Amino acid sequence: MNTEFEPKIVGILCNWCSYTGADLAGISRIKYSANVRIVRVMCSGRVDPTFILKAFQEGADGVLVSGCHPGDCHYVDGNIKAMRRAPLITELLKQMGIEEERYKLVWVSASEGDKFARIVEEMVATLKKLGPFKPQGGVKKYA
Amino acid sequence: MPKLNLAVYWTAACGGCDVSILDIDEKILQVGELANIVLWPLAADGKYEDVEKMEDGAIDVCLFNGAIRLSEQEEMARLLRRKSKILIAYGSCACFGGIPGLANFFTKEEIVDRVYKDTPSTDNAEGMVPLATVQVPEGELSLPEFYNDVFTLPQVVEVDYYIPGCPPPVDLIVRAIDAIATNKLPPKGTVIAGQKALCHECGRVKEDKKVKEFKRPHEVEVDPEKCLLEQGIICCGPATRGGCGGRCTGVNMPCRGCFGPAAEVLDEGAKMVGAIASIIDSADPEEIKKINKMIVDPAGTFYRFGLPNSMLRRKRKEGKVS
Ligand code: SF4
Ligand code: SF4
Ligand code: SF4
Numbered sequence: 412m413n414t415e416f417e418p419k420i421v422g423i424l425c426n427w428c429s430y431t432g433a434d435l436a437g438i439s440r441i442k443y444s445a446n447v448r449i450v451r452v453m454c455s456g457r458v459d460p461t462f463i464l465k466a467f468q469e470g471a472d473g474v475l476v477s478g479c480h481p482g483d484c485h486y487v488d489g490n491i492k493a494m495r496r497a498p499l500i501t502e503l504l505k506q507m508g509i510e511e512e513r514y515k516l517v518w519v520s521a522s523e524g525d526k527f528a529r530i531v532e533e534m535v536a537t538l539k540k541l542g543p544f545k546p547q548g549g550v551k552k553y554a
Numbered sequence: 555m556p557k558l559n560l561a562v563y564w565t566a567a568c569g570g571c572d573v574s575i576l577d578i579d580e581k582i583l584q585v586g587e588l589a590n591i592v593l594w595p596l597a598a599d600g601k602y603e604d605v606e607k608m609e610d611g612a613i614d615v616c617l618f619n620g621a622i623r624l625s626e627q628e629e630m631a632r633l634l635r636r637k638s639k640i641l642i643a644y645g646s647c648a649c650f651g652g653i654p655g656l657a658n659f660f661t662k663e664e665i666v667d668r669v670y671k672d673t674p675s676t677d678n679a680e681g682m683v684p685l686a687t688v689q690v691p692e693g694e695l696s697l698p699e700f701y702n703d704v705f706t707l708p709q710v711v712e713v714d715y716y717i718p719g720c721p722p723p724v725d726l727i728v729r730a731i732d733a734i735a736t737n738k739l740p741p742k743g744t745v746i747a748g749q750k751a752l753c754h755e756c757g758r759v760k761e762d763k764k765v766k767e768f769k770r771p772h773e774v775e776v777d778p779e780k781c782l783l784e785q786g787i788i789c790c791g792p793a794t795r796g797g798c799g800g801r802c803t804g805v806n807m808p809c810r811g812c813f814g815p816a817a818e819v820l821d822e823g824a825k826m827v828g829a830i831a832s833i834i835d836s837a838d839p840e841e842i843k844k845i846n847k848m849i850v851d852p853a854g855t856f857y858r859f860g861l862p863n864s865m866l867r868r869k870r871k872e873g874k875v876s
Contacts, residue, residue, distance in 0.1 A: 460823075460828055461828075464821050464865045464866060465820075468866060481837070488837070495832075495842050496827055496828065496831040499852055500827055502846065502852050502853075503852050503853050503856070506659070506869070507866050508871070509866075509870060546870075
C-alpha cells in the first residue's frame with residue numbers, strides 16, 4: 412500500500428476575508444488538498460500565539476494563519492496585530508527546533524479563492540518535503 | 555501540638571533554595587520549635603536509609619527543591635513522595651524546571667560533548683566520558699542515569715503545593731510556615747503566591763504603548779517610574795505570576811519570570827510574544843521585522859525559568875534549524 416505522508420495543517424482563518432475566500436474556493440469547485448483543517452475566528456488579530464503552540468503541541472505538521480489584506484481589516488487593524496506577532500513567533504518556533512516553513516501568516520481576501528487554494532497546495536508540498544512533525548514536548552514521560 | 559517531621563531535599567538545584575530557608579532569620583527558631591528536621595542534606599543530617607526505614611507518610615512536610623534530570627533524583631522524588639504527607643515543590647527549579655531546565659534546548663549528547671570534550675579548558679585527549687556502568691577488576695561500578703530531558707517535579711510525582719521563586723522570597727516561606735503551624739493550609743494544588751500577572755502589582759506607570767526599539771538593561775539609562783517594557787526593555791511581567799512584590803522591577807531590573815506563568819497563562823513564551831507585539835509602533839512589515847530582530851534570544855528569555863513546563867517542553871531533537 413502506498414502510504415505517502417499527508418501533512419495535517421491547522422488553518423486559522425478570519426471570518427470576513429479568508430474564511431469567505433476559502434469558502435469561495437469550495438463553491439467555485441477549485442480543488443485544494445484536504446490537508447487543511449479550518450478553524451474560523453472573527454479576526455486574525457484574535458489568533459493568540461498560544462493557539463499556534465497548541466496546534467504544534469497536539470501534533471499539527473503546519474499552521475496557516477490567514478487574515479484580510481492590510482488596510483482591509485473588518486476591525487481596522489487586527490491583521491496588523493497579527494503581522495506584528497509573526498516574526499517573533501517564527502523566531503520562537505525556530506529556537507524550539509520547528510522549521511519556519513511550518514508556520515505561515517498570509518493575506519487572502521473574500522474574492523481570492525484561487526489564491527487560498529494555491530497557498531494550501533504550496534504549503535502541503537513544502538511540508539511533505541519536511542516530513543512529519545512529532546511533538547516531543549506535549550508528551551510527558553510520566554503520565 | 556506534636557512536632558512536625560520536616561524534610562528538605564534538593565535535586566538539580568543550585569543550593570539557593572536551601573539557603574533561602576535559612577534566610578528567614580529568627581523564624582528559623584519557629585521552624586525548630588515546630589519541627590524535627592528528619593532530612594536536610596545541606597544544613598542538617600539524615601541518611602537516605604533512615605528515610606527508607608520510615609513508615610509511609612511519616613514525614614509531615616517535605617520542601618523539595620530542584621528539577622529532575624538523573625535516575626537517582628527521580629528515585630528520591632518517589633521515595634519522598636511516599637514518605638511525605640505534604641510534598642511542596644519549592645522554588646522555580648522544582649515547580650517549572652528553572653535554570654537547569656534550559657538544558658532542554660540541547661540534547662544529552664550535545665551537553666556531554668560540550669562539558670567533557672569541547673570547552674576551551676578541557677584537556678581530554680582520550681575523549682573519556684562518564685558511563686552509566688563500567689567494569690573494574692573489583693566488579694561493576696554504576697552512576698545514576700542521565701536522562702535526555704529535564705523534568706519538573708510535578709511531571710514525576712504528585713505535588714501538593716507550589717512555592718515559586720528563584721529562590722522563593724522570605725515572606726512566602728513565612729506564609730507557608732504559618733499556614734502549616736496553624737493548620738490553615740489552602741486547597742491542594744495551590745500556588746502559594748499571587749494569582750494575577752506581576753504587572754497588576756507593579757507600581758510603574760503604564761501609558762505609552764509605543765516602542766520602536768528594544769534594548770537590554772545595560773544599554774539604557776532606566777527611567778525609575780515608567781513601565782520597563784514601554785521603555786523597550788524586555789520585562790516578563792505580563793506573563794509572570796505576581797507575589798514577589800516586584801523584587802526586580804523595584805530596582806530597575808526587568809522581571810525575568812522566576813515565578814512562572816500567571817494563573818491564566820498557558821505558555822509564557824506565547825504570552826510574551828503577544829505582549830511585545832502589542833507595543834510595537836509600526837504597521838510596516840519590514841520595520842516590524844527589524845524591531846523584532848532586536849530581541850536577543852526570545853525563547854531563552856521567555857522560558858528562562860520554565861522551559862520543561864512550557865507547552866513544547868523542549869527543543870525538538872530532529873528539528874533541522876538551530
Ligand atoms: S529555584 Fe533558583 S535558587 Fe532555587 S535551586 Fe533553582 S536556581 Fe537555585
Ligand atoms: S511590564 Fe514590567 S515594568 Fe511594565 S508594568 Fe509589567 S511588571 Fe511593571
Ligand atoms: S520580578 Fe520577576 S524575576 Fe524578579 S523576583 Fe519577581 S517574578 Fe522573579
